[in-house]
Amino acid sequence: MTSAPLPSPPQTRWAQAALPLGLALGVLALAFFALGVGAVPTPPADLWAALSGQPGEAADLTRRLVFDLRLPRVVAALLGGAMFAVSGTILQAVVRNPLASPDLVGVGAGAGLAVTLLLLALPDAPGWLLPWGAALGAWGAFLAVLALARDGARLPPVRLALLGVAVGAACTALGQVVLLRASDHLGGALAFLAGTVYGADWARVGRALPWALTLLPAAWLLSRRLDLLALGENMALALGHRVTLGRYGTLLVAVGLAASAVTLCGVLGFVGLVAPHLARLLAGSLHGRTLPVSALLGAGLVLAADTLGRVLSPPLEVPAGLITTLLGAPYFLYLLQRTAR
Amino acid sequence: MTEPIPPRPLEASHLTLGYGEQAILSDLNFALRGGAVTSLVGANGCGKSTLLRALSRLLAPSGGSVMLDGQDLHRLNAKEVARRLAILPQGPVAPEGLTVEQLVWFGRHPHQGFLGGRSEADRAQVAWAMSQTGMTAFAGRPLEALSGGQRQRAWIAMSLAQSTPVLLLDEPTTYLDLSHQLEVLELVQRLNREQGKTVVMVLHDLNQAVRYSDELVAVQGGRVYAQGDPAELMTPELLRDVFGLKAHVLQDPDTGRPHIIPYAVARVLPPQAGGLGSPEFMSQTGP
Numbered sequence: 001m002t003s004a005p006l007p008s009p010p011q012t013r014w015a016q017a018a019l020p021l022g023l024a025l026g027v028l029a030l031a032f033f034a035l036g037v038g039a040v041p042t043p044p045a046d047l048w049a050a051l052s053g054q055p056g057e058a059a060d061l062t063r064r065l066v067f068d069l070r071l072p073r074v075v076a077a078l079l080g081g082a083m084f085a086v087s088g089t090i091l092q093a094v095v096r097n098p099l100a101s102p103d104l105v106g107v108g109a110g111a112g113l114a115v116t117l118l119l120l121a122l123p124d125a126p127g128w129l130l131p132w133g134a135a136l137g138a139w140g141a142f143l144a145v146l147a148l149a150r151d152g153a154r155l156p157p158v159r160l161a162l163l164g165v166a167v168g169a170a171c172t173a174l175g176q177v178v179l180l181r182a183s184d185h186l187g188g189a190l191a192f193l194a195g196t197v198y199g200a201d202w203a204r205v206g207r208a209l210p211w212a213l214t215l216l217p218a219a220w221l222l223s224r225r226l227d228l229l230a231l232g233e234n235m236a237l238a239l240g241h242r243v244t245l246g247r248y249g250t251l252l253v254a255v256g257l258a259a260s261a262v263t264l265c266g267v268l269g270f271v272g273l274v275a276p277h278l279a280r281l282l283a284g285s286l287h288g289r290t291l292p293v294s295a296l297l298g299a300g301l302v303l304a305a306d307t308l309g310r311v312l313s314p315p316l317e318v319p320a321g322l323i324t325t326l327l328g329a330p331y332f333l334y335l336l337q338r339t340a341r
Numbered sequence: 342m343t344e345p346i347p348p349r350p351l352e353a354s355h356l357t358l359g360y361g362e363q364a365i366l367s368d369l370n371f372a373l374r375g376g377a378v379t380s381l382v383g384a385n386g387c388g389k390s391t392l393l394r395a396l397s398r399l400l401a402p403s404g405g406s407v408m409l410d411g412q413d414l415h416r417l418n419a420k421e422v423a424r425r426l427a428i429l430p431q432g433p434v435a436p437e438g439l440t441v442e443q444l445v446w447f448g449r450h451p452h453q454g455f456l457g458g459r460s461e462a463d464r465a466q467v468a469w470a471m472s473q474t475g476m477t478a479f480a481g482r483p484l485e486a487l488s489g490g491q492r493q494r495a496w497i498a499m500s501l502a503q504s505t506p507v508l509l510l511d512e513p514t515t516y517l518d519l520s521h522q523l524e525v526l527e528l529v530q531r532l533n534r535e536q537g538k539t540v541v542m543v544l545h546d547l548n549q550a551v552r553y554s555d556e557l558v559a560v561q562g563g564r565v566y567a568q569g570d571p572a573e574l575m576t577p578e579l580l581r582d583v584f585g586l587k588a589h590v591l592q593d594p595d596t597g598r599p600h601i602i603p604y605a606v607a608r609v610l611p612p613q614a615g616g617l618g619s620p621e622f623m624s625q626t627g628p
Binding site: 237 | 397398399419420421422423424427428429430433434435436437438439440443447448450451455456457500503
């Protein structure tokens with residue numbers, strides 16, 4: 001009690017809304033820019049003409065280019081990024097571990113393996129079936145990681161991350177072995193599992209979209225449960241929260257989001273780790289505010305990575321997942337070092 | 342905001358507690374006095390914190406029952422219990438960046454609906470809890486920027502915001518220096534006298550327990566060794582049997598209550614009972 005108490009800064013509704021609004025505008029601007037980038041660059045004026053529905057042959061051509069090729073790709077990047085980011089935010093709160101992320105607890109790789117096996121067994125499986133299969137595989141891998149990492153009633157943070165990476169690597173390798181023996185056609189169809197939105201079309205967006213539209217709002221509605229869980233089991237129980245129900249309810253959302261995102265763009269490395277950390281830094285630790293910010297940051301990050309990958313050395317395309325991994329890996333190592341201490 | 346005082350808010354009958362197969366406490370029978378400050382005392386590892394956890398629904402009993410206002414505590418709805426009884430577990434940790442006011446709002450969770458709309462009553466209770474604990478000026482501060490004593494008061498404010506007639510505190514003074522310990526205990530005393538709160542706490546310091554409690558429950562060897570007025574309870578015999586201490590029991594010139602001065606270890610205790618009379622115990626650091 002040495003320092004005089006400071007009055008708290010006035011937190012108006014407007015100030016609270018400014019951050020997500022600003023981010024949303026930034027992401028929108030980035031999306032507009034990304035729509036103009038490609039093998040045939042589209043100047044903003046032409047792009048605007050096409051988007052605003054002006055008649056003319058040139059505008060028609062641009063419209064087709066933008067709507068059939070670039071827009072689904074941009075939407076896939078935005079959705080995938082937001083889904084991984086929100087999934088990671090939930091995981092970090094529920095297991096109370098800063099190292100948790102869908103790709104670091106086996107969820108992403110488990111989903112990828114399940115998708116590979118599903119398409120191998122049922123080559124004509126309908127698109128809507130893929131996320132369900134992915135979710136099943138994701139839960140399998142996740143439960144295996146939890147069982148292996150558990151130390152009595154505790155779940156040591158670093159151990160969870162290391163076992164998650166190990167199980168994830170095993171799932172990925174298994175998936176690749178399976179693909180070696182599969183037809184070239186299947187291999188090509190599943191190339192995106194490595195983590196890219198290259199070649200994303202409306203069909204692919206369509207299979208993940210219902211999941212995103214259901215689970216992203218669900219995550220936000222559960223934000224106070226996440227806050228309670230982040231206080232620890234005892235405190236959450238003391239406040240009358242049904243902890244087991246809360247945990248599995250929120251994990252169901254997190255795993256569902258990551259698994260369906262995998263069927264859209266594969267595993268985008270470290271997005272689910274970095275975006276939540278950045279969001280907490282900007283918006284604090286209450287999830288009602290953190291979740292939307294995290295979603296926007298994830299969306300923006302993946303779109304930026306994909307756009308960067310397209311303009312780095314055309315016509316070569318650097319996968320978005322590769323760029324996010326290059327950015328995220330050093331941060332992961334830093335966190336690992338800090339948490340292990 | 343004085344709550345009506347139930348005569349016997351918490352009652353244990355044939356209560357058996359343990360983790361896994363091993364029973365830590367068996368066949369306990371006692372009732373807590375409504376409107377009083379009761380301290381659970383005993384040696385390290387005697388099960389007093391375990392008992393507090395069972396009295397608050399954090400730990401399910403392996404036998405017997407705990408009654409809250411005559412209803413089985415462990416069969417009541419979770420939120421219903423949290424509206425009648427608040428517990429502050431030992432050493433709680435908040436996520437980084439959480440401010441005092443945000444923390445105190447968690448105390449309203451048991452009173453809020455699924456979407457957590459905030460009523461006028463909620464706001465009033467949060468403001469009241471912060472003013473009672475002297476935390477109003479710190480409302481916007483993140484917890485990690487506070488001193489240990491202030492942080493503990495912020496957590497107590499959260500429990501107060503639950504507006505329960507019963508408040509349970511598990512070693513509320515651990516890790517605090519002496520002046521902050523007394524600050525917390527005086528706050529507890531004031532809440533009891535002015536708001537009529539029934540308080541049950543686990544305390545390590547016997548003299549503090551005597552000074553700030555209306556009733557003591559001494560736990561030893563998996564049972565309640567004795568329960569009653571501190572003045573009658575604190576005898577050299579009890580100190581020997583419960584704490585393994587040889588001690589003088591003087592009269593505190595200030596309160597007229599007993600004051601204990603331990604001077605030797607009374608017997609060699611089995612190792613699992615924890616280091617009684619060890620320097621650790623004497624200096625009141627946590628277990």
